[in-house]
Amino acid sequence: MDRTRAGRAAGAATLAAIMEESLLSAVHWLLGLLALPSVGLPAIFVVSLVSATLLPLGSEPAVFGYLKLSPDMFWPAILVATAGNTVGGAISYAMGLGAEKAVERWKEHHPHAPAERRMRGRWHHRAHDWIHRMGPPALLLSWLPAVGDPLCAVAGWLRLPFWPCVAYMAIGKFLRYLVMTAGLLWLFPGQV
Numbered sequence: 001m002d003r004t005r006a007g008r009a010a011g012a013a014t015l016a017a018i019m020e021e022s023l024l025s026a027v028h029w030l031l032g033l034l035a036l037p038s039v040g041l042p043a044i045f046v047v048s049l050v051s052a053t054l055l056p057l058g059s060e061p062a063v064f065g066y067l068k069l070s071p072d073m074f075w076p077a078i079l080v081a082t083a084g085n086t087v088g089g090a091i092s093y094a095m096g097l098g099a100e101k102a103v104e105r106w107k108e109h110h111p112h113a114p115a116e117r118r119m120r121g122r123w124h125h126r127a128h129d130w131i132h133r134m135g136p137p138a139l140l141l142s143w144l145p146a147v148g149d150p151l152c153a154v155a156g157w158l159r160l161p162f163w164p165c166v167a168y169m170a171i172g173k174f175l176r177y178l179v180m181t182a183g184l185l186w187l188f189p190g191q192v
Helices: 002-033 041-051 060-069 071-109 122-134 136-143 148-157 162-187
Strands: none
Touching (some): 041 071, 060 162, 122 136, 136 148, 148 162
């Protein structure tokens, strides 16, 4: 009986080691694929896109690192980062729109459900009124940390017009990359 348990424990340990090794291998492969010196602008695009969704990731260090390695690629890197971040903002917008549609569909299929409990409070009403009053230009603030990504999703939820929202997202994100990257390069001059 004890031999069987010992055999199972050894087998489980071996399986765990194999799984850990394959996970580490996959992570190293992904990091190698996204390595800035060898891939460059596509890596900037992917990192910028992912950082514009609701995942907590910053793309500025990747852009800054790439520009320290390739200073002559300033404008292409800024434009690619802006494009990736804007596409990510559009994905967040689509997620907000999809969530709103799902809630509406659920309400249609569940008419017997209790009345919706709305968030109450002065700040909720102010934010709701502000974004409705501002409309798509509110997305100029989509570059803000911790506020910008949910702002894109709220724009989708409120069904603000898509293309004007994307245009304002792009303007705000472009200005952020331009100012942040130029500022970092000014603070930390010189080659790597």
